[in-house]
Each structure stands twice: as structure tokens, then as C-alpha cells.
Amino acid sequence: MKYRKNNERMMDMSSKRKWAFVKLGAFIVVVVLLVAGGRILVLRKKQRLTKAPVAKFAEKSVDTVRAVRGDLTEHHDYLAWIEPIRTSQISARVTAHITQILHEEGDQVKKGERLVLLDDRDMRDAIAIAKAQIGQAQAELEVNETLLKSLRKTTAYWQAEAQRDSKLAAKGAIPEAQAQATLEKYNVALGKERSAEQRSQVIRQQILTLKVRIKELETRLSYYTITAPFNGTVSARMVDPGDLAVPGKPLLTLEDTSAIKLAFDIPQVDLSFIKVGMAGSFSYEGKTYQAKISRIYPKLNQAHMVRAEALLPATLNSRLPLGAYVTCSVNFVTLKNKVLIPIRALIDMHDQYYVFVVEHGTLKRHGVQVLGTACDKVAVRGIDSGAEVVVHSFLGWANLSDGLKVETR
Missing domain, CATH: 1.20.5 (Single alpha-helices involved in coiled-coils or other helix-helix interfaces)
Structure with a gap:
């Protein structure tokens, strides 16, 4: 089991x-x-x-343009503004209170027309006092001149008497003492006459001094009435009646709008290029206008710049508003028949300039010399017209190298 x-x-x-x-x-x-x-x-x-x-794909795709031959006008752009041909800040030459302003902003005035009145009462009182002093001096001179005439007659009488007594004393007809007494009277009369003559000279000099004083006062009196230095328009008013006017304090601004000019500041680095007579252009509301530099100031301002001006034709007065800002382009130099490339094709490496040229699908780096620039164009030496140059791409120059296989777009 x-x-x-x-x-x-x-x-x-x-x-x-x-x-x-x-x-x-x-x-x-x-x-x-x-x-x-x-x-x-x-x-x-x-x-x-x-x-x-x-x-089959190229390792890189690049954008290229063809270098061309042509002219390049090198210019610099400056911020400019429209000004009247002349502008004056009206101020007083003396210190006084303003009694009346005779014109408002926008008023047209003629040369010599009164603009502002100052309180001149003290000056008029001083002139009146000087004139009164002249009147008093002239009255004194008249009295002294009458006295002088009388003294001259007296002197002439005693001179004749002294000569006669001198002859008689020499002959023994009269005592010598009598002749000496007559001569003494002549000398006293002559002294009084000369004293009166000196008094008249002092009074005349006093009158002359007072007249000069009055002319000075009248000249200063004219300063109390401020007039227009030229035909123009009152563009600004800075004071009111009752204000104190002092030298250097602007009261009104007067502009001569019979002509206008273009004004702009030049940096110190451009001074060696800018000359009087250089051509330029500016645009306003889509229209381009031509201008030439008519004046260059000799001194740098606080910003280390120099002011330049270009006088504009009278036909532009009604087209260009005063104070408008525009861009002014000044032509420095025109380069004729040069190889031109876009500025985007230029590579700056430690003050050395290069471009990449596509030759049979391969990049070749060429060193170039920059002859001038204008806007987005550069005139160069070192490549031929028709060369296919690479322009700056989104990826940048770091991804390009000499001998690189590329595909152009």
C-alpha cells in the first residue's frame, strides 16, 4: 500500500x-x-x-546685399530752432520806478518809438537847479564885467598920471615922493583890475561847468524814456507800472521779424569741420528747405558748444513759426565714386573694420578702411563693387567665421 x-x-x-x-x-x-x-x-x-x-542643409543662412559704387555726402544732424534775425532784451540803464508801459505783447513798434517811461522827477529837478545856478552866475558875471570896465578906466588914468609924474620928478619939477605916491595909486588900481578879471574867469568856468553838468543830466534824463532800438514786435512783457527798474533787469523783449534765422549748437569735436558757407538742409511739416551757415560764434558756451546761425530767405518768414524746433543736417564732405555698403555690414573690432563677403558659398573676411558715413551707408576701401557682403543678423557676428559654408537668403 x-x-x-x-x-x-x-x-x-x-x-x-x-x-x-x-x-x-x-x-x-x-x-x-x-x-x-x-x-x-x-x-x-x-x-x-x-x-x-x-x-542637404547649409550650416548657416545669412542675409547679404551687393556693394555698389556711388557718391556719399557725409553730414551731421543738429537740433535747431527758428529765431528772429534780431532779439533784444529791453532793460533800463538807471534805477527808477516804472510810471508807464506804452506797448503790450504783439504790438508793432518803429525804431525810436517810446516803450517804457520811468520816474524822472529827481533828474528834472537837478536840471532845473543847474539852470538856476547858471542864471545866477551869469548875473554875477554881468555885474563883475561892469565893474571891470570901470576898473580898467581907473587903471588907465593912474597909469598916465604915474608916467607924467615920473617925468616931472626927473626934471625936478615935483618932489620924488609925489611921483612915488602916484605910482602906488596906479599899482592899486591895476591890482583891482586883475582881481576883477580873475573873478570873471572863475564865473565863466563855473557857467561852463554847469552847462556840461546840464548836458550830462539831460543825457541821463533820456535814459528815463526807453525807446525801441529797431523796428520790431514786442514779444514779451515782464514788468508792470510801479515796479522798480534796475540795470540788467529785462522789461520787454523786442524781436525783429523782418527776417528769420536757423540757430543750433555745435559740439566741440565738430568745430574743425564746420565752416561759414557750408550747405545744410532742414525739414518742417514734410517740406525740406536749404540753408547755408552764415555765422559761427567764436566762444564756447557753458555746455562746451559753439552757436551757429544760418540766415533764411525772407520768403520763409510766413511759413516757419518762431521757436519751432527742426533737425538741421550740415553737409561736411561729398565722397565721389566710392564703394558703398550698409552700415549693418560693418564689423568694428578694436578700431579695425571688417566685412564678411560670400564667395562661392563660403565666407571670406576682408579688412576695410572707412572713408565716411552718412545715415545707413558707409563708404569703404578694401572690397570691390558688386561684392556680396553679409549684413548683421539676429544671431550676431559671433556665429560667423572665415571659411564657413553659408547659404544666402
């Missing part, structure tokens, strides 16, 4: 082992089939990829 049971157990274990081997074999067959199938698929895919056309 025991033997049978053992035999059955051994048969069951043998049967289980067989099934395990069958399952393992089936698994191995499935894996082999899957690997073989995958291998076949990979080979077929490789065959398809090998037969497919291969796309």
Missing part, C-alpha cells in the same frame, strides 16, 4: 516537471519569434531610410 502511494507521488512530480518544461519551451519559442520579428522590422526600416533622399 505504501509502495503504491509512493509510486503515484513520483508519477505526479514527473508529470508536473514535464508541464513546466513545456511552458518554458513555449515561452522561449514566443520570445525568439518576437525578437526575430522585431529584427525583420528594423532591417526593413533601415532599407526604407537608405532608399529615402537625404536633405
